[in-house]
Amino acid sequence: MNMQKEKSAWMFRTAFVTLLASYLVFSTLEEFFEGFVSRFFNLNWLLLAVLISAFPVFGATLQPSVVTSRSKGMTWLLMAISSFVTTVLIFFSADAIEIRWRMLLAAYGGLMTAAILLVLFEE
């Protein structure tokens, strides 16, 4: 019975992760290349699928996580990479803004990314 329950929880979680990842990728592609995705299907249906798949996943009881020095290190690495990516993305995209202010804006973006991830990944 427990095995069955675990299996279905794993399936729901996998479905949620897959749909969420697909939505993120497709909507970002659509933003940069208008019509790239929407020519083939409406992204709102995918959004609806993400939402539906979230319900059973969010209903499950959270298991206490085990924080190891390795997992902690990986989390810090992920935060550093994410902040760096945001900073670089902003710096090279916002070329309409003069350089010193663009640097400040890029730093701000990186900082905000780090702040959000720190709150989210706090154990």
Added chain:
Amino acid sequence: MEQQQPMFVSSRLRLPYGLFLAGTVLFFALSTFFVRESGSAMFDSPDETAAALFAGQFERASNFLLPSPAGMALPDSVRPRSILRTGAFLIPVGFVGFPMFAGTFAKIFGLHGVSLLILLIASGAVIVWYFLTKAMFGRHAALLSAILLLLQPAYAYYTARLWYPNVLFLSLIIFSGYFFVRALSLHQIQLPEARGVVGIEIPVASQGAAKKRLFSYLAGLFLGGALALRPSEAGWILAGFVFSALASRGAIKRLSFLFAGLGAALPLMLVVYMQYLVYGAPFSTGYASAEGVAVFSMASLLVAPFGFRLTDAVSSVFTYTAGLFWWMVLPWFLGFAAVWRRWGSGAAFFRYRMFLWLMAFFAALLWFGVYYGSWQIHDRIDGGVSIGVSFTRYFLPIYILALPIIALGLIRTARTLRAARPLVAILVVALVYFSLRSVWWGTDDSLASVRLTLARNTEVRNAILRVVAPAGVVVSDRGDKVVFPYREVMAEFRTPEALRDLREVAQAREAWYETIGDEEDIRAEEERLWKPAGLSLGEGISAGYGHTLYRINSIQ
């Protein structure tokens, strides 16, 4: 339930708090950059131009009788948008509270100092937002929703375009809400971690009478200040207050109504007195004359002043929430799903607070959808959807009420997907990137583009001023924001009465038509509009960037 000491910031959370404060400082610095670089002599909308001009006038003379550029009496139709004419003087169309506030403080700090003060208030409101939402959602969601407020595109955008009063208004509401909660002497306790991510506020036994009065007074003062800036928002503020009072389960008795009333009375009485001086009646606004309505009092502004058009309302709300800021939709839905799933299993306090917040959010959607969504707004010539269209500033309360739900969605997703954290990181990177892009450089209404437009418009203005005599009148659909207050402007000229006035003006002084239309279209318009009114257009003179001036002649 056992009551515990107020929660302290744990060592692990110090860094995010530090980053949040650093982010708030950068938010202030970046907004200051836009204000400084775009200058204070020109604005990209007639509303901003009028607010800044009348603030300057109030600073100098403590009144709103702005001498017209030519300094002489002209027909009342010779006026730019957002401004009315009375003889040789100009008075504001919009609410006088904002220019009065700015002008009063400008007497002490100067107009540039007032700009910084408004930015400081908007930045401070973000920190106060944290303390306010902590009372509802606990520190994690509150901190996250405060960080998200720094990133909320409409909030950031209209903070930088500070001569729109909307962010200042909302900041004062946030301050008032905070002191309102303090006056009810709610006190933070933390539930055991196993119970969930939210903390809870419960009324404590008592607090000193002096404190209670002070907090009540400040809550009233900020609320009165907000209402003085935008009296048209009184309807939902009143409804929100009644809703909060009923939801407080008796704690409302702790509010000192006397002191709250005293606080609110000060700014409200000032603005009512000023309206009496400017418009001749304490509850009249400049919108009366601008809209040509005989009685358009403040009372009629409270409910559906723009009518009720269901299709337009639904379309506006959808377009300017989910459509414009689409990257916020997914985390909002995740937050909604998280709340929904915990509904049955969550503690009673959780259900109650979530219910209140969701009620407030959906009520705001309905209210602002009907109130403003029914309005036909033509901010852009192409009718496009962008962050610069006024709906985004009117819908600010909707965006802000959505933030804690988004925060809960992100928190729940991150905790559920511990093994898929890179996915959460991508979601966050996208959220930050798209938010900043829409504010700063992504569209032709973003701040970088606005700055460029202002630089170009300055060149156009200089070219026009070289051609048009100081006592001349410039007729233009949208060029008032370029030419005014350096020359007399006539922005609404397509009615028979206005054309009659224009003919009179053209016989007495120089009159010019400024337009960005094609020569062919202008000549067709001349046959259709100008000639039947006894007017003709001379040869076009380029003012640069597609702007052309045509001398308007009266046909004898």
